Amino acid sequence: MIHTDMVCPFCGCLCDDIVVETEGNAVVRVDNACTLGTHKLMNASMDRLKGPIMRDGAGWRDATYDEAIEYAAGVLLDADRPLLYGWSSTQGEAQGLGVSMAELLGGVIDSTTSVCHGPSILAIQEVGHPGCTLGQVKNRADLIIYWGCNPTEAHPRHMSRYTTYADGFFLQNSFRERKLIVVDVRKTETASIADEFVQITPGGDYAVFSALRAIVRGRGDVVPPTVAGVTKEQLEKIAEMCKSAKFGAFFFGVGLTMAPGRYKNIRNAIELVDELNRYTKFTLTPLRGHYNVYGSNEVFTWMTGYPYAVDFSRQIAFYNPGETTAVDILARKECDACLIVASDPGAHFPRKCLEHLTSIPTVLIDPARTVTTPLCRCQIPTAVTGIDASGTAYRMDGVPIHVKTFLDLGYPTDTEVIGRIFEKVQEVRHP
Amino acid sequence: MKFLFNTGRTAAQGIGLDRKAGAEYARATSRCMMNPVDMMDLDVEAGDHLQVRGPAGEVVLSVVPAEGTPRGMVFVPLGPYANHILGGETHGTGMPDFKTMTVEIEPTLREVPTVADLMDEIGGAAYSPEETS
Ligand code: SF4
Numbered sequence: 001m002i003h004t005d006m007v008c009p010f011c012g013c014l015c016d017d018i019v020v021e022t023e024g025n026a027v028v029r030v031d032n033a034c035t036l037g038t039h040k041l042m043n044a045s046m047d048r049l050k051g052p053i054m055r056d057g058a059g060w061r062d063a064t065y066d067e068a069i070e071y072a073a074g075v076l077l078d079a080d081r082p083l084l085y086g087w088s089s090t091q092g093e094a095q096g097l098g099v100s101m102a103e104l105l106g107g108v109i110d111s112t113t114s115v116c117h118g119p120s121i122l123a124i125q126e127v128g129h130p131g132c133t134l135g136q137v138k139n140r141a142d143l144i145i146y147w148g149c150n151p152t153e154a155h156p157r158h159m160s161r162y163t164t165y166a167d168g169f170f171l172q173n174s175f176r177e178r179k180l181i182v183v184d185v186r187k188t189e190t191a192s193i194a195d196e197f198v199q200i201t202p203g204g205d206y207a208v209f210s211a212l213r214a215i216v217r218g219r220g221d222v223v224p225p226t227v228a229g230v231t232k233e234q235l236e237k238i239a240e241m242c243k244s245a246k247f248g249a250f251f252f253g254v255g256l257t258m259a260p261g262r263y264k265n266i267r268n269a270i271e272l273v274d275e276l277n278r279y280t281k282f283t284l285t286p287l288r289g290h291y292n293v294y295g296s297n298e299v300f301t302w303m304t305g306y307p308y309a310v311d312f313s314r315q316i317a318f319y320n321p322g323e324t325t326a327v328d329i330l331a332r333k334e335c336d337a338c339l340i341v342a343s344d345p346g347a348h349f350p351r352k353c354l355e356h357l358t359s360i361p362t363v364l365i366d367p368a369r370t371v372t373t374p375l376c377r378c379q380i381p382t383a384v385t386g387i388d389a390s391g392t393a394y395r396m397d398g399v400p401i402h403v404k405t406f407l408d409l410g411y412p413t414d415t416e417v418i419g420r421i422f423e424k425v426q427e428v429r430h431p
Numbered sequence: 432m433k434f435l436f437n438t439g440r441t442a443a444q445g446i447g448l449d450r451k452a453g454a455e456y457a458r459a460t461s462r463c464m465m466n467p468v469d470m471m472d473l474d475v476e477a478g479d480h481l482q483v484r485g486p487a488g489e490v491v492l493s494v495v496p497a498e499g500t501p502r503g504m505v506f507v508p509l510g511p512y513a514n515h516i517l518g519g520e521t522h523g524t525g526m527p528d529f530k531t532m533t534v535e536i537e538p539t540l541r542e543v544p545t546v547a548d549l550m551d552e553i554g555g556a557a558y559s560p561e562e563t564s
Contacts, residue, residue: 010445036445047450053558060558114525122524154440185437186506187499202435202504203531255439258530262522289440309525325525347451347460347511350527351487351553352519358554369452371511371546374555 009386012288012396034156079337086343091391123266148255204228346372460510485516
């Protein structure tokens, strides 16, 4: 059977033109997706856990959904400071239930944002977000900047769908008319196709932004001959390219958010974009990784006022990244139970955090065996949104997209499993 | 020798994401990309093993020459190997030092561990599907 206009549930591009061909419960062909999306969709039914598993001494045993859900609710109810972490590769509907449950438990809810674009949000809260939709970029932008990111490998269709290789309604010959500037500390594949590649010394982003802002302001005289390994000549050239563009679109990745300066780098980038808007139209968009990490920020914000790292222990929503963020809570050994949904801290968190995860009752809701599995006491497999579950996800530009399903493998969705855990929590906390 | 330890995405790491139990993912995330001149200084060749020591401990990776990586820096795909040596400090931002850790690197004859070995060391219990059912 051929399923058209499917949405790829891998990265924040949320490409919605995917064609999937299935024979029974096997995916036999995927068209339009990049290698990352194709792998995820082709392996749709492989490596899934058959049912919940629970730790049994040093080994594991099978469990029923009822038993695993009962266990998960029990450890959350018993905890003084439960941490509910993940939420980036699941449906908006499940995220909303997670927030309600964290509130009722007086726990902390955080998404993978804290280890990807958390600093971008901190900067946006300070100085605002000059954003736009990817459709605007595709149709209007004649200058693209990729800074501290490598879309060729992390968002492989970003360039063909929205920037360099995409046709633009307001551009005659978009491929020729669009200029591409890549800024990075190493020469990546994306850098090799840039019109202008700017290689800066690690940690030099803030200084380069400041120099560019000075040049755009007409105060190039204060800029020294080289800034963080970049010549003044090249900085002047880039500033001129930006000022003379009709519409510039600035994209950045974790190369900026994780570099020294963290959110101050992004603040400086936003202020550069602000400066450029005196001359032309310029916008800025973070390249979001997980397909629905942006959704977690949206859902958390509607419900609590804060985009991630929300702490309900004071019975009101409290937010203080650096204190209420998952890595800090785990590294300080502060939480006494953890529910992990649709993310893999085992692969992405510092070792100290993982050591604490193994010492507390940790429950994982994830379709497949992951690096986090060995660290847990219980894992509950669910359906994968975009494969055998449908739901809402937010693209990296904040556009909500209905993610569709093309298989039925009989697994409950994240929303169903979290809903059932939440019911049990409510029975005790709100009898 | 001291190096700046940089982590990030690669396509191979991304492809492995949905099958993290597989050997492909372990191979993709245990690569240490290094400038060929630095490799000469360390006297290692492509595929040789390196012991990399960071704030939280050490891990063995295999070296891959990469012209695009500046001297004094190594690039390792994000994943369990890179994070095995990363400290929990976030400098009040929630974000650990994924791209700014200083590490000490030397050649070694030890084997690159499996992901299960790494998790065992942390205190985890490996799960294999045959075990239950
Ligand atoms: S670019 Fe992202 S959303 Fe699009 S097909 Fe590739 S992985 Fe999927």
